[in-house]
Amino acid sequence: MLSATELLGEGGPFATRLTGFAPRAQQQEMAVAVEEAIARSSTTVVEAGTGTGKTLAYLVPALLCGKKVIVSTGTRTLQDQLFQKDLPLVREALNVPVQLALLKGRANYLCPHRLDLALSEGRFRSRQMIAQLQEISRWGNRTLSGDLAELDHLPENAEVFLSITSSADNCLGQECERIDDCFLAKARRKAQQADLVVVNHYLLLADMALRDEGFGELLPGANVFILDEAHQIPEIASNFFGIAASSNQLIELARDTIAEDLKEGGELKEVQETADRLEKAARDLRLALGEALRRAPWNEVRELPPVQAGVAELVDAVGALHTWLEPLAPRSKGLEAVHRRAGELTARFEQLTGDTPEGYIHWFENFSRSFSLNLTPIDVGTQFSRHMASKAAAWVFTSATLAVDGNFDHFCRRLGIETYEGHCFDSPFDYPQQGLFYVPRGLPDPSEAGYTRAVVEYALPVLEASDGRAFLLFTSHRALKEAAQLLTERGVPWPLLVQGEAPRGRLLERFRELGNAVLLGTGSFWEGVDVRGEALSCVIIDKLPFASPGDPVLQARIDALRARGGNPFMAYQLPQAVITLKQGVGRLIRDVDDRGVLMVCDPRLLRKSYGYTFLNSLPNMARTRIIDDVRRFFGREIEAEPEA
Numbered sequence: 112m113l114s115a116t117e118l119l120g121e122g123g124p125f126a127t128r129l130t131g132f133a134p135r136a137q138q139q140e141m142a143v144a145v146e147e148a149i150a151r152s153s154t155t156v157v158e159a160g161t162g163t164g165k166t167l168a169y170l171v172p173a174l175l176c177g178k179k180v181i182v183s184t185g186t187r188t189l190q191d192q193l194f195q196k197d198l199p200l201v202r203e204a205l206n207v208p209v210q211l212a213l214l215k216g217r218a219n220y221l222c223p224h225r226l227d228l229a230l231s232e233g234r235f236r237s238r239q240m241i242a243q244l245q246e247i248s249r250w251g252n253r254t255l256s257g258d259l260a261e262l263d264h265l266p267e268n269a270e271v272f273l274s275i276t277s278s279a280d281n282c283l284g285q286e287c288e289r290i291d292d293c294f295l296a297k298a299r300r301k302a303q304q305a306d307l308v309v310v311n312h313y314l315l316l317a318d319m320a321l322r323d324e325g326f327g328e329l330l331p332g333a334n335v336f337i338l339d340e341a342h343q344i345p346e347i348a349s350n351f352f353g354i355a356a357s358s359n360q361l362i363e364l365a366r367d368t369i370a371e372d373l374k375e376g377g378e379l380k381e382v383q384e385t386a387d388r389l390e391k392a393a394r395d396l397r398l399a400l401g402e403a404l405r406r407a408p409w410n411e412v413r414e415l416p417p418v419q420a421g422v423a424e425l426v427d428a429v430g431a432l433h434t435w436l437e438p439l440a441p442r443s444k445g446l447e448a449v450h451r452r453a454g455e456l457t458a459r460f461e462q463l464t465g466d467t468p469e470g471y472i473h474w475f476e477n478f479s480r481s482f483s484l485n486l487t488p489i490d491v492g493t494q495f496s497r498h499m500a501s502k503a504a505a506w507v508f509t510s511a512t513l514a515v516d517g518n519f520d521h522f523c524r525r526l527g528i529e530t531y532e533g534h535c536f537d538s539p540f541d542y543p544q545q546g547l548f549y550v551p552r553g554l555p556d557p558s559e560a561g562y563t564r565a566v567v568e569y570a571l572p573v574l575e576a577s578d579g580r581a582f583l584l585f586t587s588h589r590a591l592k593e594a595a596q597l598l599t600e601r602g603v604p605w606p607l608l609v610q611g612e613a614p615r616g617r618l619l620e621r622f623r624e625l626g627n628a629v630l631l632g633t634g635s636f637w638e639g640v641d642v643r644g645e646a647l648s649c650v651i652i653d654k655l656p657f658a659s660p661g662d663p664v665l666q667a668r669i670d671a672l673r674a675r676g677g678n679p680f681m682a683y684q685l686p687q688a689v690i691t692l693k694q695g696v697g698r699l700i701r702d703v704d705d706r707g708v709l710m711v712c713d714p715r716l717l718r719k720s721y722g723y724t725f726l727n728s729l730p731n732m733a734r735t736r737i738i739d740d741v742r743r744f745f746g747r748e749i750e751a752e753p754e755a
Contacts, residue, residue, distance in 0.1 A: 115142035115171050124204040125167065133703075137536040141168035141509075144534050149176045149335050149505045154531040156341075156519045157509040160538030160730070161697050165509055166193070169337050170201045173307060174209050178334035180307040183315045185340030186639055187215065191260060194309045212305035214298050214330070216314045221247065221257040222277040223289040228445075229274040232370040243271040257294025266614065273363065280360060280452045281367055286444040303331045312343055316351035319498045334504050340639070341508035342690055345491065345525040349664070352494050353471070353487040356459045358393040361429060362481075364452050365390040368432065371445035382435050389428040396421035397482045400475060408663040409473040409484065413464070422464045430457045460484070474663035487664055489671045492527025499528070512638075512693040516727045521686035538730060540700050546732040547744045549573065549710045550717060557654045557713055563590045566653045566712045567597045572738050573649060573710055576745045579605030579627035581649035584637055584695050586656045591633050594653075598629070605629045610636060622646060638694040643701045648745070650699040654713040655725065656691040657684055685721055689728050696729055708741055 116139045117123055125132045141159055148155035149172055159165035173180045184190045194213040202209055229244060243265060254261060259272065277295070290296060302308045308331060315338070318330045338344060365386040372382050399417040412418045433453035440450040463484040467473040472487045488494070499506055513522050519533045551569045555562055574581055585591040588611075595609045606628040608618050615635060622628045623646050630636070637656070658665050669679040692711075699707045709732065716722045735741070 115139065115146050115168075115175075118142075118171055118205070119167065124206075128204050129200070135162075135164055135539045137539055138164040138168045141165060141534065141536050142171055144532065145169045145337070145507055146172040146176075148507055148532065149173070149178065152334070152503055152505045154499070154506040154528060155508070156513060156523060156528070156531050156533045157507065158513040158519075158535045159509055159511060160536060160540075161511050161700060162538045162540045162703070163511075163536050165339070165511075166197050167201065169339070169507060169509060170197060171205065173335065173337060174198075174201055174205055174207055176335060179331065180335040180337065181310060181315070181330060181333040182307065182337045182339065183310050183312050185312055185343045187219065187260065187311055189340065189639070190215065190309055190311050198307070198309070209307055210305045212298070212302040212308045214302040214308055214310050214314065215258065216311070216317065217278065217282065217295050218272075218276045219259055220277075220294040220298065221251050221254070221259060221275055222282075222295070223251065223292045224283065224287050225277055225281070226251060226275045227289070228367070228370050228374070229271075231374060232366075240271050243269060244274070247271065247275055254294075256298070273359075278360075278363075280455070281363065281448060283444050283448050286447075288444070305331075308333070312338070312340070312347045313351075316344075316347050319348075319495070320351040333502075335507070336502075336504055337507040338509070340510050342510045342512050342522065342694075344495075344508070345522070348491040348495055348526070349487050352491050353485060354459065354462065355483055355485045356456060356463055357483040358397055358481045360456060361393040361425070362390050364429070364449060364456060365393075365432070367445075368436065368449045368453075371443065371449055372439070375439070375442050375446060379435065379439070382432075382439065385428065385432045385435050389425075389432055392421070392425040392428040396425050397477070397480070400477050400482055404477050404479065406474060406476045406663055407661075408666075409464075409467070409475050412475065422460075426457065426460050426464065429453055429460065433457055462486070472664050472667040489668055492525060494527075496527030496529070511697055512690045514728070515686040515689045516724050521682075521690075538700075540703060540705075540730075542700065542730040542732045545700050545706050546730065547708045547741065548729070548732040548734045549708055549738075549741050550714075550734070550736055551710070551712065551738070552736050554712055554714050557715070563593045563653065564597060566590075566651075567594050567601075569712060570651050570710065571601070571603075573651065573708065573741055574603070574605065574629060576738075576742045576747050577649040577708065578745075579629050580646055581629050581651060582636065582647060582698055583629060583631045583651045583653070584698075585631065585633045585653045587659075588633055590653055591631050595631050598631075603629070607631065610634075636698075637691060638697070640698055641701055642698070643705060647698065647701075647705075648707045649710065650695065650707065651710040652692070652695050652712065655688055655711075655715060656695065657688045681721075685724060689725055692725060693728055700730070706744075708744060710741075 113123065119125060119139050119142055120134050126134065137159065141157055141163060144155055144157060145168060159168065173182065182193065184193060190213065194211065198211055202211070226248060230248065247262065250262060251257070287293065310330065315330065368386040369383050377383065399421040400412060433450065436446060436450035436453055440447040463486060468486065470489055472489060474485050474487070476483050476485070513519055514535050515521050517535060523531060554569060555565055570583065583594060585594065591610065595607065598607055606625050608622055608628050608630040610618065610632040618630060619640065619642065622630050623642060626646050660666065668683060672679040672682055696709055699709050716725055
């Protein structure tokens, strides 16, 4: 049998089958590293620069190893791409009879029982929702997978999806009368039988968290775990290893109770009245927490009289619902389920509104119409590493952004990984020729008033040189909105696409179609976005992406590090900012033929000693502080200075 190096070489099957394939030493070396980790059942951490071809580098040894493999990705989009495109291609090229399966979280599948309940309840909040529900019902009769991704023309956040999907709270499990039609159960059975299963990080971490609580595994036992986009794991793990509850869960419980009660005759009006009372209590507590959308420590609001009154009413209402449902529970599996949920949510909200357990961060978050209460562990490393140690398996963590200044200490420390092989494979792209790194002179400090206005003024000559074709990436929504308004007021000649004005996928589609657009984004546009070719020739970043010091989770981690005698800035804040900046920079050069300018506006990059940590972690581009060099890079003529 050919080795992974030979398979990915000039004489291998990919060279003849894959259009545009070119052998890359970095890809072959990574494949060998993954191959060795699988053979030894050891842990390997791999940073693979953009263009390395890391997907092939781990899929080739994964499909050839003869072991049960789970591949976990950062997003459902990447999950679908792996399963529908990459894996079939690799399996065909290798000619191996490997059985594949795709497994998503339950919220991605149509629940026939919940659909029946929604159709019978008839309490719809808009004509649009009625039309969507009828469309989903027709689709549900013909779909084979029940995967809601097939309904790609419906908005991702459509309210109707809450009514036709199950959650861990409301799923009836084996007691469901529609269990034989359950798409999630069918997907899980396929996953149990498959040789390689593609999941996402949320499902992987949910599985770990459930095992912590003593429940059965969601995922089949595996010998190999490959985690792509692994830089996301520590934050996702924090969410799943904590405790949380939301007002949406309470409102959903109230509505499900009414539906199940009506289904069984609805003899006790007190049940419906108490359910309505619970929904009102949830909405009233949202108002008591303040109008602003924010994340803040729970102790900032817990002593406020309106909050105390709201908490008392909410806990009393959900407890009362639990009591009223007790004699009704034996009548049906549906009523039994809402009775159980009422009891669980009563206990959970009492815990979340009580004292803060040691080692946890106690905080709340306000959304436009809902809120969540959270207990998040300060450190997830102990729990995560315990799960790793419980399996005699190979673990491969990979991403384009895991190392800080050449080492993996920050990433591995957060996950409790002590023994591992680390590999950094540089991008094969010719960054000195393909890119130019521009840090302008004269910008004010980011803390000064008018900083975003200055960023826009300094960005305009760059946009003129690039003729649009740019991403402007911001570290806050406030700065993004201000910049969008300033550019609009200036009447710039390029189409402006602003995050929030349309779904992300549609914005990217328009950006590619237009060819000279300027897209303003934050958050999700810093990573997982792939625009190749001339449409994206410039990335402008407003400031170094340090996390907001007002975030309660970050502040608690800083306090904990300081209490242990550590340096929170050097040990946590700086490494996190470096990884985020690397993600943003990675949007620029996506192919061997791409060319572009990276502009980082923050003067701290060159004024502060920590700036070298950022610089040493970025691709080796040509660097300049002169705008005329940017114009020359884009082939613009430079006007001669007038004689004195």
